[in-house]
Amino acid sequence: MVIGSIITPSTEDRMTGDGLAGRLAALVGEANLLIGEAISDDYRHDEALGVAPVTPAYVVKPGTAQEVASVLKLANDSRVPVTARGSGSGLSGGAVPRADGVVVSFERMASIAEIDTVNHTATVQPGVTLAQLDEATAKVGLAYQVHPGELSGSLGGNVNTNAGGMSAIRYGVTRQHVLGLEVVLATGEILRTGGKVSKVSSGYDLTQLIVGSEGTLALVTEAVLRLAPRLEHQTTLLAPFSTLDEVTRAVPKIVASGIGPTILEYIDMLTMAAISHNANLSLGIPDSVRDTAQAYLVVSLENRDADRLETDIETAGEQLGELGAIDVYVLPGPAARKLIEAREKAFWTAKAAGADCIIDTVVPRGAIPDFVAQASKIATEHGSYVIGCGHAGDGNVHFALFQKDPEARDQTLKAMFAAGMALGGMISGEHGIGQEKKKYFLELEDPTKIALMRRIKSAFDPNGILNPDILLVSPEGNA
Amino acid sequence: MVIGSIITPSTEDRMTGDGLAGRLAALVGEANLLIGEAISDDYRHDEALGVAPVTPAYVVKPGTAQEVASVLKLANDSRVPVTARGSGSGLSGGAVPRADGVVVSFERMASIAEIDTVNHTATVQPGVTLAQLDEATAKVGLAYQVHPGELSGSLGGNVNTNAGGMSAIRYGVTRQHVLGLEVVLATGEILRTGGKVSKVSSGYDLTQLIVGSEGTLALVTEAVLRLAPRLEHQTTLLAPFSTLDEVTRAVPKIVASGIGPTILEYIDMLTMAAISHNANLSLGIPDSVRDTAQAYLVVSLENRDADRLETDIETAGEQLGELGAIDVYVLPGPAARKLIEAREKAFWTAKAAGADCIIDTVVPRGAIPDFVAQASKIATEHGSYVIGCGHAGDGNVHFALFQKDPEARDQTLKAMFAAGMALGGMISGEHGIGQEKKKYFLELEDPTKIALMRRIKSAFDPNGILNPDILLVSPEGNA
Structure with a gap:
């Protein structure tokens, strides 16, 4: 899963139409390819506190699934890493690109294709925000029942992190509300999974596998979401x-x-x-x-x-x-x-207060008292400080960790995640592993499970071009 | 994914301890291995009307996940096909074994390990029946909210077909109620996925991938199920x-x-x-x-x-x-x-009336009138006859098809499934594809999707020993 030969872009490439830049421009249009100085700071980061921004070599803004497919095919043939980007509100570094890579930004694919008032579904492009969907569904007395806090978040991002939020205790998380997807595989094929059907037993549930995969398996170009009557x-x-x-x-x-x-x-x-x-x-x-x-x-x-x-x-x-x-x-x-x-907005408050890391460990609901007590003790032992809030109803504890020293922070985090897992929990309940929590995920999870996930990754993305630094590849690069 | 050398069992094998029978007996105990005449008719079939019974070479009844693991390791090393069996109430032929294969029957792994009244979960072995779970949860005022009709059905079978039932419109199907699994991979490793946590964003959701996989990816040895307060x-x-x-x-x-x-x-x-x-x-x-x-x-x-x-x-x-x-x-x-x-019991009534096939196509809820009309028309055109009932609330239409002529039946089924898929539906909403619907699944589904599913299958089961005739392998055997 190591990225092979990397083509170094230059402005000349684009001018002459040679090289990757020229070929990308030909696929998405000159106006929808950014290189060099034209790449603004926004494309360099998401909201993870512990992941350094990186300027990608290229930003493309495709307008259709076909354009996404042609970009991926080219990237795959050229072994160039690809990072999908929604609105950049993620908290795990899942949208931080590679310096030698292409960012596929979905800002132009931000239309609601359909609100189906008979089947209670919304069909949306990945760039549609939660706020946009809420406005559209309100007009017809329906609601998308998942409420991650950040309403500027895109549905594409929500699908890829399996976003949760405060209403998960009653309605579940993103996973339970995605009925179908249109995705593009790393090799450029466009696939439709699921649809406007609320139940399926016809082969492996590819929809569920892609939800929460953090852009590492396929790029989502459309999602069919479950809606419900809006309660007054x-x-x-x-x-x-x-x-x-x-x-x-x-x-x-x-x-x-x-x-x-x-x-x-x-x-x-x-x-x-x-x-x-x-x-x-x-x-x-x-x-x-x-x-x-x-x-x-x-x-x-x-x-x-x-x-x-x-x-x-x-x-x-x-x-x-x-x-x-x-x-x-x-x-x-x-x-x-x-x-x-x-x-x-607790995250923004914590950020403004100088928090060094946000964690969202999930434990069985009944284990919250134990976990909160253990986490406080661990923080104190390492000279760190935590304050918190959380989705208590579903066991998802959010801590803001204050610890400037990287080594002490690392030790605090590792001990906290280990404590959560020992209580039957998982490192992340809704933010994802991304780049920020990857080290702990790879260290603390069952190696057999990691190996199986890597084989699944290869089944989707044989050359490992999709978000190669996220989730499964260790910081040392050995996949 | 083609099964390689097959060891032919004989009673001598077992007597001497040599060969596969002897080795299986050593793993699960003499009393828990059946061969030859000792294999009763029950192990030869499930309730699919269109799949002929097959006598397997061996039936093993493991008592622990470790025993399942050792059986799978041996089967994998010997390239012997393995079919998991719960209570045999399936409707797609998913539990019909191979003549040269091992049936792993979970009848001895039928205990409820725990009903957790704080976290509202049940931890069950695969042989536990719905009736058994209902009785145990009722005692503490909780309920497992999925109600597939057949209460003798095992939870292992329910997980593997992603069973639905009448309450799916309100509470969802099995998939939405499985929080975690213990599974054994084809290569003999024991894995735990998920747990008593209601949401996770920590790597690929292996739980959701295995739910509905019809015994082709891994054998389920324990499931953690979501419970809810029982409504009076x-x-x-x-x-x-x-x-x-x-x-x-x-x-x-x-x-x-x-x-x-x-x-x-x-x-x-x-x-x-x-x-x-x-x-x-x-x-x-x-x-x-x-x-x-x-x-x-x-x-x-x-x-x-x-x-x-x-x-x-x-x-x-x-x-x-x-x-x-x-x-x-x-x-x-x-x-x-x-x-x-x-x-x-509509299925049993249909069976008693001489029905030749049961289908459970799922379409978007609003497309039911169209689908029912088209299906009737298709039946008439092919001289077939359908009567039906269905989970109207979730678009899952159940037809009993009456058509004695195999060719006319085949044409009727193909046309009906194609009609359902053209309306945005899927071949099966809750019964699974199994052996009975495989031909239509492979013919009508997107070949790119089938190829991806086969790569996923290989990521779990490199030698293709788990339920090799189900779902993904064409009747001609070319995977």
Whole structure:
């Protein structure tokens, strides 16, 4: 899976039509190929804190699946690495290119081909953003039920990282909402997998295999997504607790009650202080409560019927009280929206506060108290510091790690991931492995599993041109 | 992927401990190896109507994953084909063995290792049946939400066919409920994929790839399944309609209402007559209605709250009336259970009536009217006859095909599958391709996709020993 001969591009190449640049320009049009100075900073990075930006040799902006296919065929024949790029909001370095490679940017493939109101599906190009899809589906009373925090994120990126978000506890993650794909293989063939069908038992589920593969198996050029009737009525409760442990122990009990929250998030005291400050958020919590609260639980409920929602809120409020909440606040609509937006922006708050790494380890729901306790202990032992929040309902713990020393940071991360895995968890619940977590993935995962994944990678991409630095190739390059 | 040298077993082999039989007996114990006359008829077939039974050379009944691993290692070294067997209730010939092969029967691996009431998971061995799991989960107020009709079906078989069933419209199919697996690769390594985590973005989703792979990629030795709080209150409505077309056109509207039925089945007149007669079912429908009704819609609703259920029933009843139902009957509990059981046994009724093939094509929900009309036309053109019922809510149409002439049957099936695929559908929604539908799958599917699936198969099973006649190998044997 090592990339072979690399063609060095030059502006002359393009001028004369010779070499790779000229051939790429011929495939996508002069206006849709960027080289040299024309490549802006945006194409060099995503939002992973620990991955250095890299300027690619070429950026192409194809307009059709056929153009993507011709670019991949050329790249494959030339053994040039290819990195797919959506909106660059990823948190694992999955869109950071190779210096000798081509970035395939999907910014021109950003149309919603169809909202099917009979079959409840949306057919979208990879550059379509979550915000764009939400607007289009709202108009017809439907909703795409996955809510990763960053609404500027592209659906192509969401599919490739199997993005999660706050509503996963109720509706599942991206994987459960992708019914079909159009993809281009590394060798240039265009394939359709799945479709507007909600169940299939006809051969291997290629759709599911490509979802979450971080651009290493194929490039997604279209996705068929499952939609659902949009529920009209939402309410959010905020419950402060005296200890983080009480919060994390309350979670399985709320899930077991069957009340079905759409959001069940925990926010520790410092994260709450930071996001509230950052969003200029006033939630009407008395100082006396704020002084005592060590952690908060955010519970959102939604229903198609206002009365049922009302009853559910009462039930949830009572339950939170029984589980030890200091108080329970029913947030008015605007305050609730602001809190959820602030929580969604927790990453930006952590970044602004100087965080050195964001982790999103997932553990079994019931293991959250143990994991949070162990992670704090590990951080302290290594002179690191963590603050956190997380999708408590689905066991996905988000920590911002503060540790400037690379070696101590590395040790902290490795120990935390190992602790999560020992509790039956995985390194990433929704951000992906990318470049940033690859070292730990390759070190901590079962080698037999890694070897099998490499054979699968080769089945799709025999010359290893697709995102070769991501996921499966060790930093030393031996695949 | 062609099987190489085949060792011919003999009773002498076993007696002396030499040869494959002796080596297999040494691995699983003499009592757990069957050869020759000791192999009962059960091991020769599943329930597919169009696949001839085959007596395997060996049946082994391993007791542990380690034993499965040692059997596979030996089979792989000896290039002997292996067919996994659960309870043999499959409908596609996926458990019909090779004459020169080993059947690995999971009848001794039939324990529920754990019901985790905190994380809401069940960890089961492959031989555990749906009935067994239902009994165990009911005791702790939880439920496995997938309801394939045949409760004697094993979870190992369910995982391998990605079994669906009537509740798929609300809860999804097996795929959405498998969180993790323990599997044995063809080469004898034991792997764990996923776990008690509800979301993962850490490498390729091997769990999802193995679900629905019909025993061709790996043998499942344990599955971690998602459970949910068991809802207490259920009601079933039965709505006769004057035409089948009205029924199929009503379906998308009921789904769009957001009322969330757990069952939304259509049953055509003849199927209703047959299953009612067979189950001695009296539903209290007046003769005058029965004489007019050409098709029926069965709608089940469930809720954790009795009052909400009551209101939902009223809403659904009104909607069915508006959609043209001749009348709407709220079935009393015992009658509802009997009807649903009778519907689940539709296959046995069709078999008893002399059906020659069962198909379960899935199409987009909105395409059901078209598909049903086209399928009837195709049947008539070929002198065949179809009666049907189906999971209307998820587009999964079940037909019993009556056509004694093999050539006419073949032409009917091919035309029907082609029609379903042209409408955006797939050959099988939940039964799998197996041996019975393989010919059509290989003929009608995109050759690029088939080639990719074969490369994936090789990544798991380099010598092609796992279920070599299923899914991907053409009847002529060229893989």
